[in-house]
Amino acid sequence: MKRLLYAAIAVLIVAGLLALGANHFEKEQSAATGKAGSSTKVLNIYNWGAYIDPNLIAKFEKQTGYKVNYDTFDSNEAMLTKIQQGGTSYDITVPSEYTVQKMKQLGLLHKLDLNKIPTLKYYDKNFLNLAFDPHNQYSVPYFWGTLGITYNDKYVKPEQIQTWNDLWKPEFRDSIMLTDDARDVFGFALISLNKSVNTTNNGDLMAAKGKLDALAPNIKAIAADEIKMYMAQDQAPLAVGYSGDASEMIAENSHLHYVIPKDGTNLWFDNLVIPKNAKHLKAAYAFINFINEPKNAAQNAEYIGYSTPNAAAKKLLPKAITAQTNFYPTDEMMKKFQVYTNLSQAKTEEYNDLYLEFKMVHR
Amino acid sequence: MLKNRLFYFIPYGLWLILFVGAPIVLMFGESFLSMAHHFTFANYQNFLGSGIYLQMMFNSIWYAFLITVITLLISFPTALFLSNLKYKQFWLLLIILPTWINLLLKTYAFIGLLSKNGSVNHFIQLLGFAPQQLLFTDASFILVAAYIEIPFMILPIFNSINEIDNSLINASYDLGATRWQTFRRVILPLSADGIRAGIQAVFIPSLSLFMITRLIGGNRVITLGTAIEEHFLVTQNWGLGSTIGVVLIVAMVITMVLTRERKKRGRK
Numbered sequence: 001m002k003r004l005l006y007a008a009i010a011v012l013i014v015a016g017l018l019a020l021g022a023n024h025f026e027k028e029q030s031a032a033t034g035k036a037g038s039s040t041k042v043l044n045i046y047n048w049g050a051y052i053d054p055n056l057i058a059k060f061e062k063q064t065g066y067k068v069n070y071d072t073f074d075s076n077e078a079m080l081t082k083i084q085q086g087g088t089s090y091d092i093t094v095p096s097e098y099t100v101q102k103m104k105q106l107g108l109l110h111k112l113d114l115n116k117i118p119t120l121k122y123y124d125k126n127f128l129n130l131a132f133d134p135h136n137q138y139s140v141p142y143f144w145g146t147l148g149i150t151y152n153d154k155y156v157k158p159e160q161i162q163t164w165n166d167l168w169k170p171e172f173r174d175s176i177m178l179t180d181d182a183r184d185v186f187g188f189a190l191i192s193l194n195k196s197v198n199t200t201n202n203g204d205l206m207a208a209k210g211k212l213d214a215l216a217p218n219i220k221a222i223a224a225d226e227i228k229m230y231m232a233q234d235q236a237p238l239a240v241g242y243s244g245d246a247s248e249m250i251a252e253n254s255h256l257h258y259v260i261p262k263d264g265t266n267l268w269f270d271n272l273v274i275p276k277n278a279k280h281l282k283a284a285y286a287f288i289n290f291i292n293e294p295k296n297a298a299q300n301a302e303y304i305g306y307s308t309p310n311a312a313a314k315k316l317l318p319k320a321i322t323a324q325t326n327f328y329p330t331d332e333m334m335k336k337f338q339v340y341t342n343l344s345q346a347k348t349e350e351y352n353d354l355y356l357e358f359k360m361v362h363r
Numbered sequence: 364m365l366k367n368r369l370f371y372f373i374p375y376g377l378w379l380i381l382f383v384g385a386p387i388v389l390m391f392g393e394s395f396l397s398m399a400h401h402f403t404f405a406n407y408q409n410f411l412g413s414g415i416y417l418q419m420m421f422n423s424i425w426y427a428f429l430i431t432v433i434t435l436l437i438s439f440p441t442a443l444f445l446s447n448l449k450y451k452q453f454w455l456l457l458i459i460l461p462t463w464i465n466l467l468l469k470t471y472a473f474i475g476l477l478s479k480n481g482s483v484n485h486f487i488q489l490l491g492f493a494p495q496q497l498l499f500t501d502a503s504f505i506l507v508a509a510y511i512e513i514p515f516m517i518l519p520i521f522n523s524i525n526e527i528d529n530s531l532i533n534a535s536y537d538l539g540a541t542r543w544q545t546f547r548r549v550i551l552p553l554s555a556d557g558i559r560a561g562i563q564a565v566f567i568p569s570l571s572l573f574m575i576t577r578l579i580g581g582n583r584v585i586t587l588g589t590a591i592e593e594h595f596l597v598t599q600n601w602g603l604g605s606t607i608g609v610v611l612i613v614a615m616v617i618t619m620v621l622t623r624e625r626k627k628r629g630r631k
Binding site: 174182223229349356360 | 398413415418419474478479480496498499577578581582583585589590593596597598599600
């Protein structure tokens, strides 16, 4: 009993010392960034995991004196749930376009004062005033990308994989990894049938479901972020996923290549928004302007590997990056791209029920 | 005296109410709510009226059953063997050791082992066979799940075997019983409680496995855990998600009842 007590005391002492040390370093850091301890000079960011160059946060803190608290999420739905439940006070978060729509409907977003965002002028006009948020009343794009196919040139020749329909070829038996998302999986099936990715027509959905069932023998696994690791390790010849993930995989395995199928694809945007219950509006605007400074935006884009909507930043990026039409598609290609719109609850469930059913078939 | 006992009950009672009672009540209530927060039986109708959910229910039970049988087949002889060893507590510790490591880390370690260029395939190649697809198969899913559950099966069985008085076994031999008869008539009945506890500890969590189904099973194995995750995180239909949770609880209660300690006649 005595020994147990000593052990407990020892644990408490170690924990206490660690906490003291952490506190000390934090203070030192905030002293270095100026105005120590003033609680109004903070900015709470809620972003996707690994979705900003950490050096930029340090630079922002140094430049503006704000202390950044940074939290991450791994799905739009998880983020939305947390903000909707209240009790949080994030000043910046990064929903995808259909979630911007949903948050807008739910009244969760602060209406932006565009006069306070002079850096808006750096944006490519094609990425402003989009259907999911007309006149950028609530959001400005952060990054954008596409859904496409990553292949390994050890097993697949580029001419073998040109359109979505090529995935159904019998030679790709047990070869494809799919990203675990109802909208994305149904999205490419609908595109392969020449339908809208936002269809609410039950007949179209059933046709897509039928077509997906036919794809089952070619599917190796349905997974999430792990696909990056699996593909980098040569685990499968083909994967369907986002352009940014593809660029990460390619960085690790030079045999991998990313293609946007010729028949078009989904175009998505992640956007900076300010939640309604944000407490540090000034800091939030300062951050939006900071991250849109061409130099910072370019640094961020190079670090993350997604495509930047910032035209001035794009000019600063190495030609080797911006000349790749699979990451910076031409206007001609873009014409065939489709953006998701928010579906009604009933339709969301219909998509997901059919998707679950499809997952049950695939084995 | 009574007052004293009441006082000791406070921490336990609070725990019970806050972390066992309240969540179950909330979940049960939620399962009768529609998306618009009206009272409804629709969630249960949806669940019971849909082939997919019944199929998933079947999958959950079937895989949990397989995992339990496999862990039992490995654990019972192991426990029996361990209880006869000299430094049995030490050997037992080695078996418990992996449970100190986070579940997710162990799963990722298995990805490394079972992948195309993993150690297992290297070994297979060393023996002169072509590399096999090991990940994303039913077999690998069951293997990893069984590996994770095995300590929870061995522990109770070991404890019950360890408690058997050796003189009972000696008496059995003295009275002319063969090894097999001693095992069947003495050791097995006396360790039955441990086996029951082990089955409960393995079967019940196995019903709602979901992370491994994706990481190792590549979503080829779809159980109710997958559906719950989807309803809470993607479709946000918490009502239906809770309904599936209630169904799982019912399944667990049934398991508990089936494997409960039988009333013994006579002593005890």
